[in-house]
Amino acid sequence: MRNSLALHRLHAPKTQQRSKFGVVPPWVIVMYNSVFFNNCVHHPNEKKKEVDKFCIDCLQSFCSHCLPSHAFHKHIKIRRYIYSDVINRQDLCELFNCSGIQTYLTKKAKVLFLKQRTQSHQQQSSSRDYKCSICGKTLQDNTSLYCSIACKVLNIYRDEEIFVGLPLTKKPRLRQTRKGVPLRSPMF
Numbered sequence: 001m002r003n004s005l006a007l008h009r010l011h012a013p014k015t016q017q018r019s020k021f022g023v024v025p026p027w028v029i030v031m032y033n034s035v036f037f038n039n040c041v042h043h044p045n046e047k048k049k050e051v052d053k054f055c056i057d058c059l060q061s062f063c064s065h066c067l068p069s070h071a072f073h074k075h076i077k078i079r080r081y082i083y084s085d086v087i088n089r090q091d092l093c094e095l096f097n098c099s100g101i102q103t104y105l106t107k108k109a110k111v112l113f114l115k116q117r118t119q120s121h122q123q124q125s126s127s128r129d130y131k132c133s134i135c136g137k138t139l140q141d142n143t144s145l146y147c148s149i150a151c152k153v154l155n156i157y158r159d160e161e162i163f164v165g166l167p168l169t170k171k172p173r174l175r176q177t178r179k180g181v182p183l184r185s186p187m188f
Contacts, residue, residue: 024156027054029153031061032149034060036054037051038050043065051063052064053067053075054075055070056073076092076095079106087111087112089103089112090110092112096149098149101144101148101152102148113148114149116151132151134147134155
């Protein structure tokens with residue numbers, strides 16, 4: 001993955017390469033594309049074999065039994081919240097600029113969503129609603145611009161034609177109909 005990012009950046013100017021590369025480290029994109037909470041391939045017969053950590057130095061996900069081989073590396077623990085992958089904000093702020101991303105409170109810990117949040121049902125919107133600048137997900141406060149880490153990365157790379165491996169999922173616009181007015185009058 002590191003090589004593919006470098007290949008796509010060959011055509012960008014040198015100043016642009018350094019500025020974008022400095023803002024978004026390559027391990028963020030690799031972490032986004034990783035699959036978590038599956039069984040570890042190296043420890044199929046062990047208990048607690050779920051892959052729930054990501055090594056920043058090796059650019060790979062691993063389980064708690066693989067931890068001794070990554071003991072001196074920087075790594076992040078991935079947690080589950082509402083069937084989504086989340087990261088403790090305090091752990092990630094040391095490695096990545098988390099400003100503008102909506103924080104959520106889970107078990108007295110502030111967390112950030114790794115991937116874009118999905119709209120589970122049609123939400124009633126009002127003029128005071130705050131929305132994610134990328135996917136339009138409703139946010140809780142006006143200090144946040146993005147609902148997840150993926151949305152922030154997509155916003156940074158929005159104007160470029162560089163493939164970063166993050167799919168942009170925009171919610172479809174629904175045609176608004178007038179309430180209470182039938183589409184067709186009955187024939188009497």
